[in-house]
Amino acid sequence: MHSYDNKVTKFSLIAAFGGFVFGLDAANISGAVRFVSAQFQLDALEQGLVVSCALLGVIVALFFTGSLVERFGRKSVLLGIAFAYTLSSLISSLAMNYPMLVAGRFIGGVAFASLTVSAMYIGEMAPPKTRGRFVSINQLLITLGSLVAFVVNYFLVKSMAGIEWLNESNIWRFMLGAELIVNVVWIALLVTIPESPRWLAKKRRDDDARKVLLMTLPAEQVDNTMLEIQHSIHQEGDVPVLKQLRQLFSGPMRFVLLVAVAYAVVQGGSGMNAVLFYAPTVFEQIGATVESSFMQTILLGAVAVIFTLVAIFSVEKFGRRNLTLVGLTIIVLAHCSIWYGFNNASYSIDEQSLTVIAEQGVEVESLGSLIGTTYANDVELKAVLAERFDKSELPLISGAVINASIDIDATFVLLGLFAFLAAFNMSIGPIMWVVFSEIFSNDVRSVALPFAALVQTLASFSIQQIFPWQLEVMGAASTFLNYAFVALAGLVVMGIFLPETKGKSIEEIEQDLVKAS
Structure with missing residues (x-):
């Protein structure tokens, strides 16, 4: 591997490390929610808010992300996000009441915007032939973070019987506080990465942009790449955020926006956040004990990691479109299997x-x-x-x-759950961010990615907020059948509209999509 490949890998991993923190947080709250609910005597909707209020923070953050990344750059915003994660961990783990916990979780939600910013950074940093693989690293680190948290949560639960000072009233504090060490590590790593060359070029810092490109591309490709970036920026000009928003919703962009919104709704609404953020609760529904349910989450985390690796090593071979359609097909079948198992219990x-x-x-x-x-x-x-x-x-x-x-015949439920995790993490989980990093033109990307992420966040928020209520009022069978219908609708829409963007530069993709609109 060449030195520039090593540097792209290094910079991409560091930028995407927020995904690891996100995965930690998601899995930590999934383990903590039952103990928090008991301590603060929460009803189903309050449980949902403890989990989903982080996404309210995302919604707020995404309104400002576009302006911030344009003004201060991708790297500076990522650093701010890392500090927000740290503050969230402190407040959440030390919460003395329900409102304080919600406030801490909300601040952490502001930091979840790291997924959008890191996808933007990697999309602008990585060369076309490897961009899909590197953007998919976001999802890999989410799954790795979840797996680490599932392991930590399991051993904390298992240790309650042997450690006198660890009990049901404080175990959740250790779960939520475990992120602090990782947050500090991420801050230290972010200091070492360069700024996006496309952002530097937009700010007329061409010499700095060229230095970054020399780190990430073969020397003979730097001049042509720099010319492409400058030509694109010259055509677009320095577009204010409000003008970018108007352009995003204009006629030429409607097709691109349709694809992005549809993908975001399907990815957020097909049930992953129910399984990820409530993993022990889901296993509880098929009769697992507390300790067993936490053990099962480790297996879920391992499956997610393995199949995210499948996506990373196949996205450039099979393409974004094919992986998306295959993944959605499996997700529909998986949810139907879960529905069948619960429906006959x-x-x-x-x-x-x-x-x-x-x-x-x-x-x-x-x-x-x-x-x-x-x-x-x-x-x-x-x-x-x-x-x-x-x-x-x-x-x-x-x-x-x-x-x-x-x-219950738990085989149908377990098979469905693991198939769903596998399909999601080899397809729509990582591929959505790849598609988002590619289909939006340079002149609207800084607002388009946050907007698409906002749609995905709203879909995810609805899942997280109402999942405990759905289990209580609708039951597990109907809940997962609803997810199957969402995935089926997405399969139809993606089959008709999703283009293939494999192996093309951002500028080439922009020209193709304008022609298709």
């Missing part, structure tokens, strides 16, 4: 199940009157439990009751 309370529940430390006196009853679905069972346990008890005992009473 039942829940029975008898003497044996009460004994098993008691062995898991749950007081069973209030369940005695339920002996001999069978419930056709999880909604009926959860409604009965909610009548007998208060909000400080219900999050901690519901898993034990489901575990002892459920009659």
Whole structure:
């Protein structure tokens, strides 16, 4: 590998390291939410807000991201984001009440804009032949961060029985505080990367831009690349943010915008954030114990990492379009499998199940009157439990009751969950950011990527906010069937409209899409 390849790899990994922090945060809150819910006595919608309020922070941040990256540069904004992550970790882990926790999570959401900025940075830094691979690093680091957090959470839960000072009232603080070390490391690494050459050229710092290109391209390609960038910038001029927004919604850009919005809605609305941010809760629905549910999340994390690597090493071979369509097809089938498994489950309370529940430390006196009853679905069972346990008890005992009473062929659910994770992480998870980094022209990219990310965030927010409520009111079967319909709609739209951008420069893609619009 040439030195410039090594440097592109290094710079891309550092820029995308915010994805690792994002993955840590997502998996940490998935483990912490049951303990937080019990301590602060949260209802289903409040649980959803603890998880999803981070995305409210994203929404706020994305309104300003375009202006900030244009004014201060991609690197400076990434540094600001890293400091915001650090502040979020401190406030969240030290939260004394529900509002303080929500505030800390909200600040962390502002930092989630790193995914957009790093995709922008990598898209402008990497050469066309490897851009898809490097932008996909974002997703790889998200999955690696999630896997690390799942492992840490599992060992924290497992250690509660042997460590006196670690208990159900403080374990979530260690989960949420684990990000601090990683945040400091990221800040130190970001200091070492250069600014985007395209941003430098836009600021008429051509000598600095050329120096960066010499680090990331063969010397013989630098002059031509510099000429392409300068020509593109000359044609576009220094476009103010408001003018960029008007241009983004203008006639020539409507086709590009349609593709981006459709992709964002499908990626955000097909259920990944329900599985990622509520992973132990999802496994609890098929009867896993607390410790077992955390162990299963490690397997989920490993699958996500493996299939993100598949995407990274195949995106330049098979292309963005093919991977997207194959992935969405598998996602539809996976969600249907999950729906089938939950739809055929039942829940029975008898003497044996009460004994098993008691062995898991749950007081069973209030369940005695339920002996001999069978419930056709999880909604009926959860409604009965909610009548007998208060909000400080219900999050901690519901898993034990489901575990002892459920009659389910878990194969369909587990197969569906792992197939979904695999398909998402080899296709629409990383490929969306690749597509976003390529399809928008230079003159609108600084506002277009945040806008597309905003749409994806709104879709993700709706999933995270209502997932606990969906489980409580609609049940697991109907919830995952809804995700199947979203993925199916996306498959149809992407099959009709998604172009192939593999191997083309950003300027070539811009010309092709203008012709198609």
